[in-house]
Amino acid sequence: MLSKQQLIEYSEDARKNYVNHISIDCVVFGFHEGQMKVLLLKTHNEEKWYLPGGFVLKQEPIDDAADRILKERTGLDKIFLQQFKVFGDPDRSKVHNDMYQGLIPQEQNWFSGRFISIGYYALVDFFGVSPQQDQFSELCTWRDLDDMPEMELDHENIYKTALDTLRLQLNYQPIGYNLMPKEFTMPELQKLYETILGKKLDRRNFQRRILGFGILNRSEQPRKGGAHKAPYLYSFDLENYQHALTEGFKGGW
Template sequence: MLTKKQLIEFCSDARKNYLDHVSIDCVVFGFHEGQMKVLLLRPHDETKWLLPGGFVMRQEPIEMAANRILKERTGLDKIFLQQFFVFGDPDRAKFHHDLYKEMLPDDENWFSNRFLSIGYYALVDFFGVVPQPDQFSATCTWRDLDDMPEFLLDHEQIFKGALDALRLQLNYQPIGYNLMPKQFTMPELQKLYESILGKKLDRRNFQRRILGFGILNRAEQPRKGGAHKAPYLYSFDLEKYQNALTEGFKGGW
């Protein structure tokens, strides 16, 4: 919670520099040790959590605002971003309004505005992210996709909407280039898909289908070491991957 002085400074800066009524909330997905992760923030003196988000500067394109907000939280410059929905419940800012209503009258309190929030999901390299909390938060960290905490505001709805959109993307666009290491095995890529979908996939069917997309290159030599037969390493063919993002493909998992 901000002090009254900090709140006055924040509201003054917000009214001067940002659009009224428009915000951005981002669901940031990473992949580590066979598990999808989501980047979350926990506000000061709170047990519930929030998604990374922020406001749009007056002369700033929406996409640029989303990239700026995520760079502040992750340290990354180039991020795969997909806009998926606009959230506009009239009471979505009620928590912050009630939190600070005793400090400032409504005409001076930025959180008295009704905000439409543009939802994005982002796919990032887990190891490239340096989580940074914002001024309202005590911590910014990764949480497992299958172990989400309780959310503030409507952020559980936004998170679920992003996950649904990501699962839908698997049916017509490739996933993995922004999440996997440069080289990976077929079981590791399958684990990524299973983690997103929340279900097991048949190994042979998965391999046949993913190779049929024509977006992978197989290394000449298998991975070295290990007691069992060494699996082959794969990497994404970036040109074909980008074409698949643009043109898409059919089917479901």
């Protein structure tokens, strides 16, 4: 929570530079050691968790604002970023309204009134991210999909909506280029899909279907090492991958 003086200074700066009552909240997905992960912020001296987010500069396009906010939190340029929903419940900012009630006049308080938030989700390379906290937070870190803390405001709803959108996307667009390393095995790619979907997939059916999309290249040599038969390495065919993102494909997992 900001002090009275901090709230005055922040509100003055925000009213001067940002579009009033429009925010952006981002659900950042990464994949590491067979686990789907989400990037979260924890506030100073409190066990309160939020999604990375921010506000839109007055002369800034919405998508550019999302790119800027994610670069500040992750250090990454050219993130795969998808706008998925606008969140506008009248009471979604009630926590902040109550928190700063009476600290300064309502008309001077940037956090008073109603905020409409534009939701984006991002798919990023786990190893490429350098998590950076914002001025309200003491920690910016990854949390496993099966170990998510309770979040403030409506951020849990935003996160769950993003995950549902990502699962739906698997039915008509490819997933993986932004999450997997440059080369990977078929079991590793299947594990990504299973983690997102939250269910097991038949190995043979998965391999037949994913190869049928024509978005993978197989290396001539299998992965070296290991006691068992070494699996072949695959990489994404970027031209076909981009075509599938644009044109889509049919079916479900």
